[in-house]
Amino acid sequence: MNEISVFLSFKRAIILKKGVQKGVFQLITVILAAGQGKRLRSSVPKPLVKIKGKTMIEHVIEKAFYATASRKAILVINPDFEGDFLSQLKVPVTFAYQSVPKGTADALAQALNLIENGEDILVMYADLVLISRDSLKSLVSLHIERNCDITFLSGTTERRYPYALVERDERGRVIAFQEKKVPDFDPPWEFYIGPIILKKSVVEAYIEKLSPNESTGEIYIADIVSMAIADNKNICGFVTNNEREFLGVNTPEDLKAAEEIIEQ
Template identity: 30%
Template sequence: MSIDVVILAAGQGSRMRSQKPKVLHELAGKPMVRHVIESAMKAFSSPRLHVVVGHGADQVQAALSDLPINFAHQHEQRGTGHAVSQTLEALGNGPVVVLYGDVPMIQAPTLSALVERVDEQHMALLTVTMANPHGYGRIVRNDQGQAVAIVEQKDASAEQLEIGECNTGILAATGDQLRRWLPALSSDNAQGEYYLTDIIAMAASEGIEVATAEPALVSEVQGVNDRVQLSALERIHQSHEAERLMREGASLADPKRLDVRGELSVGQDVFIDVGCIFEGRVHLGNGVHVGPYSIIRDASIGDATRIEAHSMVEGSETAGDNAIGPFARLRPGTRLEKKARIGNFVETKKAHVGEGSKINHLSYIGDATLGKGVNIGAGTITCNYDGVNKHRTEVGHNVFIGSNSALVAPVTIGDGATVAAGSTVTDTVEDQALAIARARQINKQGWTPPHRK
C-alpha cells in the first residue's frame, strides 16, 4: 500500500531568534525535520515524502537535497490546513500522514499504529492526555465517546478548557478524504487561519469515524518553539539513549553527561566515561573503555580497546586490544591492527598500523603503512605532502624509527631496518640496514651567546 507523508516545515520560528529555519535546528546533531523524515521512513516502506516549505525554503531544500522529497511551497502562512492543501495535487488516494518538522521525537511504531486505522470509513488522530493542557487544542467527544471536534485554546469555552485530552496535530486520512475536506475549510476563527483540525468535525458530519491513539511517551509529540524547549528535548533524547546503552551492556560513568549524535551500538562490558560525544555510526566492541571527553565519529572500535581521555577518533577502525591516547587523534582512513598503540599527542591519517606497532609520543603519521612490530620514536613525522600531491610512506616489519626523524615520502623502509634519531630520510632504506641521515655535529669553543644591549 502506497503511503504519502506530509511534513509541515514552512514556519519562520521567530522565537528561535535565528537566521536559520526552525526545522533545521539540530537535535542530537541532526536537523529536527530529518528526525521526522527518518521515523516516517522506518515506519513505512518507500513512502512518498512531501515537505511543505515557506520561510527559508532554499535552506531547507538544500539540507534535504539527498532525499527523494517533493517540496511544496506555502507562500503565505495561512494555517496548517492551508499548508497541507499545497500538496493535494501530488497526493495519492491512499493513506496520508501529516507530521510536523518541529516535532522531532515522533517514533515509527506510533506512526505505523496510526495508519493501520485509516480507510474509506475511518481517519485517525494522535492525541495525548496532559495534566497541564494549556496551549493545546482540546479533543471534544460525543456521548458515545467518539472524537467529533478539536477546539483550539483561543476558541475554547471555559468548559472545554477543562478537557485534558489534547490534539497533537498528527493525523492520518486518505487522499480522497483530504481532497474533499481541505477546500471546505473556513478561516472564521480567532486566528483567521485555516485549521487542519477542523476536518475532524467534517469527518464526524459524514459519519466517518475518527479513531484515536496515543504515543508511548509524551515526548514523542512535544514541539519546539524556542531554544529552551529544544534543549529540554535534547536531554530527553540523550536520557533515552543512555538507558538503551546501559540495557545493551554499557556502563556509563554519568548517564547525564553523554551525547549520542548518530547511531551508537555497543557490545558487552563497555565503559564510557563522562563528557564523551559519539557522532555518525559508531560501534564499540566488547570490553571497550572510552576515557573522559573523547569524541568518536564514524568509527568501529575493536574488542578490549582502551581510548584514554581527550582523544578523537574519526573515520577509523581498530582491530582490538588497542591503546589510544590520551590526547590522540585518529583521522579518517586509519586502521589499527591488534595490539597497535597510539600514544599522547599523536595524529594519524590514512595510516595502516600493523599488529603490535607503537607510535607513542608526539608524532604525525599520514598516508603510511606500518608493518608488524614497528616502533616510531617521539617527534617522528611522515612528510607526505609536497605542496601539490600526497605521497605514501611504506615501513616494513620490526622497524625502529629513532626520535625526531622525518620520513620524506615517497619512501620505503625495509624490514628490520633502523633509522637513527634526528634523521631526515629521503631514500629507500634496505632490510636490516641502519640509516643515519643527519649533519655532522660541530662544536665551537669560546662562543659568546647573544645578549641584551
C-alpha cells in the same frame, strides 16, 4: 510484551507490508515545514535547526519513513528557503510551497495536487521531533486495520495545551474535535498532538468549505476533522501514554529540552 501483544504487532506488520506491496494501501507523508522559527532565534529556518547533529526535519522524515514503510515525502516549505533545504537534505523529497502562513489546512492544500488519487496522507509537523516511532507505527496500523477515514495521534494529560481538544462519548467514539478550545470540564483532557492520517478524498471534500478562524484568520486541519465527525465519517484516534510527545520545538528552552530527551 505478552503473547497476544506479539501476535497483534506481527499481524499489523504483515498487513502494512501487504498493503504497500500490493498497492491496496498507499500512504504518502506530508511534512509541514514552512515555519521560520522566529521565537527560536535561529539563523536558519526552524526545520533545519539541528538536534544532536541532525536537523529537525531529518528526525521527522526518518520516523515517518519507518512508520509508513514508504520513502515518499512532500515537504511544504517557504519557497525563499528551498536552497537551504536542498543543501541539508540527504533523501529525495518533493517540495510544495506556502509563501504566507495561512494555517495547517492551507499548508496541506498546497500539496494536494502532488498526491495521487487513492493515496492516504500522513501529515507531520517539522518541529514535533519527540513523536516516537512506535506511536507513529501504531497510528498507521490502526488506520489500516479499521479502514479509517481519519486517524489522529492524541494524548491525555492533566495540563492544558494550546492544541485541539478531543471529546469522546461513553463508548469512546470521537464526538468533538476543536482547535484551541478551552476545556469546560475537569481533567484529564485529551489533546490532538500533531500527526494525522487523512484519506485524500476526505480532504478534498472539506478543504474548500473551511472558514478562517475568527482570531487568527487561518484554516486548520482540525476543522476538517470536525466536519468529518458531523458527517459520520470513520474517525479513529491512537492515544499515546508519553506526554513528552506533546513538546513542539518553538523556543530555545524547548530546544534544550528536546536535546536532553533525545539523548536519553
